[in-house]
Amino acid sequence: MFSSKESFQKAFLKKLEMTYGKSFSESTVRDQYHTLGNMVREYISSNWIATNERNRNSNTKQVYYLSIEFLLGRLLGQNLLNLGIRDVVEQGLGELGISIEDMEEVEADAGLGNGGLGRLAACFLDSLASTNLPGHGFGIRYKHGLFEQKIVDGFQVELPEQWLRHENSWEVRKSDQAVEVGFWGEIESYCERGRLQFRHIDGETITAVPYDIPIIGFSNETVNTLRLWNAEPSSFPIYKDVMEYKRETEAVSEFLYPDDTHDDGKILRLKQQYFLVSASLQNIVNSHRKTYGTLLNFHEKVAIQINDTHPVLAIPELMRILLDEEKIGWDEAWSITTQTISYTNHTTLSEALEKWPVHIFKPLLPRIFMIIEEVNERYCKELWERYPGDWTKIEHMAIIAHGLVKMAHLAIVGSYQVNGVAKIHTEILKEREMKDFYEVYPEKFSNKTNGITHRRWLLKANSQLSSLISETIGDEWVQHPQLLSRLNEYAYDNSFKERLEYVKKEKKLALAQIIKEKNGIVIDEHSIFDVHVKRLHAYKRQLLNVLHIMYLYNRLKEDSNFSIHPRTFIFGAKASPGYYYAKKVIKLINSLADKVNNDPQTSHLLKVIFLENYRVSLAEKVFPAADVSEQISTASKEASGTGNMKFMMNGALTVGTLDGANVEICEEIGEHNMFLFGLKAEEVLHYNRNGGYRSYDYYHHDKRIKQVMEQLINGFFPHSYDSFEPIYDSLLMQNDEYYVLRDFASYVMAHEQINEAYQNKPKWFEMSTINIAQSGYFSSDRTIKEYADHIWNIKPTNRVQHS
Incomplete structure (x- = not known):
C-alpha cells in the first residue's frame, strides 16, 4: 500500500471517499488527517497483533x-518516521496539493x-x-x-x-x-x-x-x-x-x-x-x-x-x-x-x-487500607528487631x-x-x-x-540538523546514538560549523514566525535565543531569570555605555491551577514583557516572550531554535531534568547549576562547554541543615538586587498594584527558600560570559558541536537498556x- 507514492495516493483517495462519503475536492484537512491516521493504524495492525501474539506465545x-x-x-509525524514511509507519504500528498505539515497541525x-x-x-x-x-x-x-x-x-x-x-x-x-x-x-x-x-x-x-x-x-x-x-x-x-x-x-x-x-x-x-x-x-x-x-x-x-x-x-x-x-x-x-x-x-x-490522610483513605479503599496496615505492622516489627527501643526512627520510617x-x-x-x-x-x-x-x-x-528519544527530539524535530549530521558522519547514529560522538572531530571544522550555524538560523527564523503569529511581536533572529521552558515551580527558579532580565533592562536604561548582544528571552510554562505563587510568576513574566517589549529605548536589544500553552508540539519548534538552555534549578532540588538533554541534542549551550542531569552533562562535555553558576548541592544542603542564610544580607549589600526587588512593589509595573508582594515577601520575609538572591550575582556573571562567548561565532559553534556530539549518552535507548x-x-x- 505504501510501496510507492502512486499506490499510496490511490489507497488514500479510496479510503477518504469510503470513510467520509465525499470526493477529495470536498474534503477538509481534518478529513484528510483522519484518513491518513486510520490508514497508518490499519497498516501496522498485523504487526501489532503479531507482536502481542509473539509475546504471549x-x-x-x-x-x-x-x-x-x-x-x-502528536503521533502522525512520529509514526510515519518510525515506519520509514514519511517521504513516500509526503511526496504523494504533495502531488495532491496537501502539505503534510498542515495535516500534522490538525492533530491535537x-x-x-x-x-x-x-x-x-x-x-x-x-x-x-x-x-x-x-x-x-x-x-x-x-x-x-x-x-x-x-x-x-x-x-x-x-x-x-x-x-x-x-x-x-x-x-x-x-x-x-x-x-x-x-x-x-x-x-x-x-x-x-x-x-x-x-x-x-x-x-x-x-x-x-x-x-x-x-x-x-x-x-x-x-x-x-x-x-x-x-x-x-x-x-x-x-x-x-x-x-x-x-x-x-x-x-x-x-x-x-x-x-x-x-x-x-x-x-x-x-x-x-x-x-x-x-x-x-x-x-x-x-x-x-x-x-x-x-x-x-x-x-x-x-x-x-x-x-x-x-x-x-x-x-x-x-x-x-x-x-x-x-x-x-x-x-x-x-x-x-x-x-x-x-x-x-x-x-x-x-x-x-x-x-x-487515613480519614480519607480508609473509607474509600477499606480492603487496601487493611492490607497496608498489615504490611506496616510486619515491617515495623522488623524495624523493632533491628532498632530495639528506637521509637523515633521507627515512627519516622513507618508507612502509617x-x-x-x-x-x-x-x-x-x-x-x-x-x-x-x-x-x-x-x-x-x-x-x-x-x-x-x-x-x-x-x-x-x-x-x-x-534519557530522551532522539527519534522525536532530533530526527523529527530537527530534520535539517539530522541530515547535516548524517552527511557528515554517516547515518549509523540513528540506530546507535552514541555514535554521535564522531562529530567531535568536526568541532574545529569551519565548514561544518558554518552549516550548523545556517541550520540554527533557519530554526530561529521558523520560531520567530510562530512568535509573530501567536504573540504579535517581531523578534530579531540574530539575537541570542535564551529559552526557559518547563513546568512552573519555585525551585526551577524562573524568578531568577526574570530578576536578571529586570537588571539588564535597568542597566540599559541607566548606563549609556552598557551594551549587550541583542537577547530574546523565551519562556513557556504552565502553573498548577492551585499553585498561587507560580501563577504570580507567570503574571510577572508577562508584565515584564509588556514593559520591555514596548520601550523604544531598549526593545532592539531586549525582548521577552511568553509562549502560551506550552506543549510537546510547540517544544519541537522551540528546542531546535534555542541558543541558550536555562537549567537553573536550586542545586539538589531537580531530580534529573530532560529538557536539558533536548536542548543539548539540538546544539544549545546550557547555563545551569550543578543539579540533576546537568552534572552528567558537564561530565560528558566539560565545564568549559557550558556556563555553570551558583551554589553546589552540598552547600544548599548545608544551609538547609544548619541555617546561616539571610536573604536580607544580599538585599542590603547588592544594589542591583535591591533595585529589582523594590521594583516588584513600587509601581515599576503599571497597573500591577500589589500583585507581586507575595514574590517580594517570599524572597525577604520568608528568607528565599530556593536561594534566588544568593545565586543572583553568580548568575549575572554567567550571562556576561554568554554575551562575550556569542561574539566569537566559530568558538560558539565549536561548543555547540561538542554538545551535540556528546548527547548520544542521553538517549532513552541507553536508559531503557x-x-x-x-x-x-x-x-x-x-x-x-x-x-
Whole structure:
C-alpha cells in the first residue's frame, strides 16, 4: 500500500471517499488527517497483533510501565518516521496539493501529561518498542487533560483541553476487556477451609474500559501498546442519585491532577490512582492467568515499574488479588509482590512525596487500607528487631504514622528496586531523603539516569540538523546514538560549523514566525535565543531569570555605555491551577514583557516572550531554535531534568547549576562547554541543615538586587498594584527558600560570559558541536537498556517473520 507514492495516493483517495462519503475536492484537512491516521493504524495492525501474539506465545517476561502521565505529543509525524514511509507519504500528498505539515497541525496533542514525568514515560515507550523489548504502558484516558492555558491580561487562565473533541485516530476501544474497580463499602471476614478470608461488600463500582494506542518501533516490526483506562458507570448504587453517580464516575478520568486543596479533591485524586492500578493489575493478572494458569510464577514473567508514587497502590492491589482472589498465603503473596514491582523516585522534595490522610483513605479503599496496615505492622516489627527501643526512627520510617499513609515508604518496602534518575539525585536519596531506608535495604537502591528519544527530539524535530549530521558522519547514529560522538572531530571544522550555524538560523527564523503569529511581536533572529521552558515551580527558579532580565533592562536604561548582544528571552510554562505563587510568576513574566517589549529605548536589544500553552508540539519548534538552555534549578532540588538533554541534542549551550542531569552533562562535555553558576548541592544542603542564610544580607549589600526587588512593589509595573508582594515577601520575609538572591550575582556573571562567548561565532559553534556530539549518552535507548538488564531482566524479542 505504501510501496510507492502512486499506490499510496490511490489507497488514500479510496479510503477518504469510503470513510467520509465525499470526493477529495470536498474534503477538509481534518478529513484528510483522519484518513491518513486510520490508514497508518490499519497498516501496522498485523504487526501489532503479531507482536502481542509473539509475546504471549514465547513465554517472554514482559514489563508494564504504570504512570499517571504519558505526554505523547502528536503521533502522525512520529509514526510515519518510525515506519520509514514519511517521504513516500509526503511526496504523494504533495502531488495532491496537501502539505503534510498542515495535516500534522490538525492533530491535537494528547492531553495525558504535564511535564517531564509524562514526557519521560513517552520516551521510554518509544525506546522499548524501538529496541524490540516487550514493554507496555498503562495510564488514564483523561478527557480534558491538565488544562489548556490562555494568557489573559498577563494572567494564566485554565480551560479544559479539548483534545478528544474530534475522533482520535490512534486509539482502539476494547470494551470486551473492561474490568470493575471498587470503592467505599465494607469488608466482611469469613472462614474458609480453616483460613480467615475477606470480601468487599456494599461497595460502589466503576467500569474501567481500555483504549489501546499502538507504540510503533523505529525501523522494526515491533508494535507495543499503551493502554489507557476510561472511567464509565457500572451498576449504580441504590443509595445514590443516578446523575450524581454518573458525574462522580466520569470525573475519575476527566482531568489530570484535580485540585486537592480540599478533601473532595483529595478523594478524587486517590480514586484516580487506585482506578489506574486496579484496572491495570486486573488486566495483567487476567492475561497472565490465561497463559500460565497460575500466579505462582507471576514475578518470573511480569515486571511492573511504578513511575513515581502515583501508582504505588499497585503493591497492596497485587496483594489483594493474590490473597483474596487466588487464596495464596500472606508470605508467598508478599514474596511474589516484592519480586514484581520496582519504583522510580522523581523528587528530592519531601513535600512532593505523597501522603494520604487515613480519614480519607480508609473509607474509600477499606480492603487496601487493611492490607497496608498489615504490611506496616510486619515491617515495623522488623524495624523493632533491628532498632530495639528506637521509637523515633521507627515512627519516622513507618508507612502509617500521625494519621497519614506515606506512599514513598510503601513504595520502598514493597518493591525490589528503587531507582533515582540522575547520579546526584540517587546519591541525595541514599545520603539524605531516604538514608534510613538505604541503611536497611542498600541492595534495593540504584541509579538510572534519564534519557530522551532522539527519534522525536532530533530526527523529527530537527530534520535539517539530522541530515547535516548524517552527511557528515554517516547515518549509523540513528540506530546507535552514541555514535554521535564522531562529530567531535568536526568541532574545529569551519565548514561544518558554518552549516550548523545556517541550520540554527533557519530554526530561529521558523520560531520567530510562530512568535509573530501567536504573540504579535517581531523578534530579531540574530539575537541570542535564551529559552526557559518547563513546568512552573519555585525551585526551577524562573524568578531568577526574570530578576536578571529586570537588571539588564535597568542597566540599559541607566548606563549609556552598557551594551549587550541583542537577547530574546523565551519562556513557556504552565502553573498548577492551585499553585498561587507560580501563577504570580507567570503574571510577572508577562508584565515584564509588556514593559520591555514596548520601550523604544531598549526593545532592539531586549525582548521577552511568553509562549502560551506550552506543549510537546510547540517544544519541537522551540528546542531546535534555542541558543541558550536555562537549567537553573536550586542545586539538589531537580531530580534529573530532560529538557536539558533536548536542548543539548539540538546544539544549545546550557547555563545551569550543578543539579540533576546537568552534572552528567558537564561530565560528558566539560565545564568549559557550558556556563555553570551558583551554589553546589552540598552547600544548599548545608544551609538547609544548619541555617546561616539571610536573604536580607544580599538585599542590603547588592544594589542591583535591591533595585529589582523594590521594583516588584513600587509601581515599576503599571497597573500591577500589589500583585507581586507575595514574590517580594517570599524572597525577604520568608528568607528565599530556593536561594534566588544568593545565586543572583553568580548568575549575572554567567550571562556576561554568554554575551562575550556569542561574539566569537566559530568558538560558539565549536561548543555547540561538542554538545551535540556528546548527547548520544542521553538517549532513552541507553536508559531503557539499563532498566531491562539491571531491574526488569527482560530481553529483546525476535522481529516478526512474515511468510
